[in-house]
Amino acid sequence: MALETREILGDINKYDFHSEEHYVFKAKKGLNAEIVAEISEMKGEPAWMREFRLNALQIFESKPLPTWGGKIDVDFQDIYYYIKPTDRQGRSWDEVPEDIKNTFERLGIPEAERKFLAGVKAQYESEVVYGSLREDLAKLGVIFTDMDSAVRDYPDLVREYFATVILPTDNKFAALNSAVWSGGSFIYVPPGVHIEFPLQAYFRINAAQMGQFERTLIIVDEGASCHYVEGCTAPTYSSESLHAAVVEVIAKGGARVRYSTIQNWANNIYNLVTKRATAYRDALVEWVDGNLGSRLTMKYPAVYLLEPGARAEILSVAFANHGQHQDAGSKVVHCAPHTSSRVVSKSISKGGGRSSYRGLVKMERGARKSKANVVCDALILDPQSRSDTYPYIELEEQDVMIGHEASVSKIGEEQLFYLCSRGLTEAEASTMIVAGFIEPLVKELPMEYAVEMNRLISLQMEGSVG
Amino acid sequence: MMRDVLSIVDLHVSVDGKLILKGVNLEVRRGEIHALMGPNGSGKTTLGLAIMGHPRYQVTQGRIELDGVNLVELEPHERARMGVFIAFQRPVAISGVRLADFLRHAVSDVRNPQRKEGDELVSMREFRKELREKMDQLRMDPEFARRYVNEGFSGGEMKRAEILQMAMLRPRFAILDETDSGLDVDAVRLASQSIAEIGGHEMGLLIITHHERLLEHNPPDFTHVMLGGRIVETGGRELAEFLHSSGYEEIRRKYPEAAAEEASMLAERTR
Numbered sequence: 001m002a003l004e005t006r007e008i009l010g011d012i013n014k015y016d017f018h019s020e021e022h023y024v025f026k027a028k029k030g031l032n033a034e035i036v037a038e039i040s041e042m043k044g045e046p047a048w049m050r051e052f053r054l055n056a057l058q059i060f061e062s063k064p065l066p067t068w069g070g071k072i073d074v075d076f077q078d079i080y081y082y083i084k085p086t087d088r089q090g091r092s093w094d095e096v097p098e099d100i101k102n103t104f105e106r107l108g109i110p111e112a113e114r115k116f117l118a119g120v121k122a123q124y125e126s127e128v129v130y131g132s133l134r135e136d137l138a139k140l141g142v143i144f145t146d147m148d149s150a151v152r153d154y155p156d157l158v159r160e161y162f163a164t165v166i167l168p169t170d171n172k173f174a175a176l177n178s179a180v181w182s183g184g185s186f187i188y189v190p191p192g193v194h195i196e197f198p199l200q201a202y203f204r205i206n207a208a209q210m211g212q213f214e215r216t217l218i219i220v221d222e223g224a225s226c227h228y229v230e231g232c233t234a235p236t237y238s239s240e241s242l243h244a245a246v247v248e249v250i251a252k253g254g255a256r257v258r259y260s261t262i263q264n265w266a267n268n269i270y271n272l273v274t275k276r277a278t279a280y281r282d283a284l285v286e287w288v289d290g291n292l293g294s295r296l297t298m299k300y301p302a303v304y305l306l307e308p309g310a311r312a313e314i315l316s317v318a319f320a321n322h323g324q325h326q327d328a329g330s331k332v333v334h335c336a337p338h339t340s341s342r343v344v345s346k347s348i349s350k351g352g353g354r355s356s357y358r359g360l361v362k363m364e365r366g367a368r369k370s371k372a373n374v375v376c377d378a379l380i381l382d383p384q385s386r387s388d389t390y391p392y393i394e395l396e397e398q399d400v401m402i403g404h405e406a407s408v409s410k411i412g413e414e415q416l417f418y419l420c421s422r423g424l425t426e427a428e429a430s431t432m433i434v435a436g437f438i439e440p441l442v443k444e445l446p447m448e449y450a451v452e453m454n455r456l457i458s459l460q461m462e463g464s465v466g
Numbered sequence: 467m468m469r470d471v472l473s474i475v476d477l478h479v480s481v482d483g484k485l486i487l488k489g490v491n492l493e494v495r496r497g498e499i500h501a502l503m504g505p506n507g508s509g510k511t512t513l514g515l516a517i518m519g520h521p522r523y524q525v526t527q528g529r530i531e532l533d534g535v536n537l538v539e540l541e542p543h544e545r546a547r548m549g550v551f552i553a554f555q556r557p558v559a560i561s562g563v564r565l566a567d568f569l570r571h572a573v574s575d576v577r578n579p580q581r582k583e584g585d586e587l588v589s590m591r592e593f594r595k596e597l598r599e600k601m602d603q604l605r606m607d608p609e610f611a612r613r614y615v616n617e618g619f620s621g622g623e624m625k626r627a628e629i630l631q632m633a634m635l636r637p638r639f640a641i642l643d644e645t646d647s648g649l650d651v652d653a654v655r656l657a658s659q660s661i662a663e664i665g666g667h668e669m670g671l672l673i674i675t676h677h678e679r680l681l682e683h684n685p686p687d688f689t690h691v692m693l694g695g696r697i698v699e700t701g702g703r704e705l706a707e708f709l710h711s712s713g714y715e716e717i718r719r720k721y722p723e724a725a726a727e728e729a730s731m732l733a734e735r736t737r
Binding site: 412413414415417418419420421422423424425426427428429431432433435436437438439440458 | 518519520521522541542543545546547551552554557558560561562563567568569571572575576582583584614631635
């Protein structure tokens, strides 16, 4: 695509376009055992996985919708649960069907891959359509593939870890994902291997009334490290779509994992995601979570600190604009002595948007000398907008340290005036104050994502509403 | 139309419904230094903030003119882009915003008054070079520009950061609102010297101060005394010197009406 066109797209909204549909297979709308079995059949899965799916479907049907969080207004029978966009996955972009390739080019993925990524997975509707991994990493035994291929190619690893961190019984949407999951990433990093550059997955929903249910499993073995980044977008349709992912991360002794998300779904997507990690002795798990899009997001990245010395860091930014509800937060469970966690959450509400922080810190009996610190700051840009904080602390051990700070602020008149007295327009000044508000978090991101995050914030700040 | 003259005519300003300025007249030409003195609560800061356009300071009567434009009808950022600047007495902190990033935006806006949000900024290279030069001149550590605006600054650092902004923005008219307050003797001397060094004398300066030291390197062409929301007396440098040594009692005796205004405003404030 010509550079000029790309720049124009960047100016308007580079995500809000949709491509024509040329699918290989589109399951009937709705959800029942027959459709679930059909998905499994299409994928040529082993019997255990089919049973797992069918069992999960029953759990899904037996569980009520959560009564807390946001309003979920989804007709589960009015959704496409499986759309197969192409026959095979490309190893080079040339092997990817033209229209899909163009989509990802418009999103800048191949370019980013050339510049600074160690590997890429691109998922379109239900399937991963492109995958790559730097050769040197593959030689070291690193596995970076899509979840469907992993079931086929690495059955032992998958059976050992799949659904061990998040059981189908965990919640209604984890059950739904377990029943109809498709795509997602599978990563295995062997002991002692450090992956310097990020591995990236990009999830794109193109069809209307589509449900995307990717399933990601990351295993970082002893003393190894990796940084995984995901981006998500969809065009805007008049009807709702659903995204219900499950992400399981296992950080073994001394491992370090960072999982960064910049979620920019269209404003009619329900984004109901379960993300959880287990951290063993001296391991470090970091969730960096940016929620800018979606109609409703309910997402609380969790870390279970299972052995002494394990650490968790959860940094999140939520931006709720007109018509959006970001119900995001964190969950840390300290199960062993000398574990520590830090949660920093920043939320911004604008134009009638609503953001909520919902977080749990739990100290199990025996988690002696463990430390937890939670800071959540909310910034409300106008009187129509709303922000709530729901912090939960559960203590079964007394010999621990817990810190909790929460603040809610409005953009101060004095701050605006100060910046405006130096020539900045009020809009420019507000954007700058908001950028400053999330700076402590953005600086944790690799440069390219920090730039993207700031760009998205500026887009949100443009005064269309409010 | 008179260019390069900031003229204030019969200015009445109220804050939260209370009238603070009751008819101020003042004309500052580019290249002139004006000292504005007066007891606390006489309206000096109010005048400064009203000129800059603080939203809480309502002009109820009168005009502030520059190049034939009534500034009262302009937003603060438009006033800044016309070349008006204020060094704040107590600048606010902007968390997470680096001084250098903020200044690059400000410089881009002020040097290109038509600039819209999202338009190109001044080139990074040239900006950095210039910032470096100005910081050298003000004997500031270049690392300072990487800090968040006014966050955790000492009193002296805050005031120097204000002078640095003034140096970079090169306004035609600058109001210095008690730039000496909270500083020790050496720091005031440094500030005084810095204002002169960055070319303050080519601007029109309105220096609000209680102390003579800030005027050391910036000898005023005019000294104005404010009392009860009006400028009651104007003189030369000798008036500033006189007020330093004798205080405001004689002024109050000389202008009993304004002194009565002052007393009633004070009473209202403490009530």
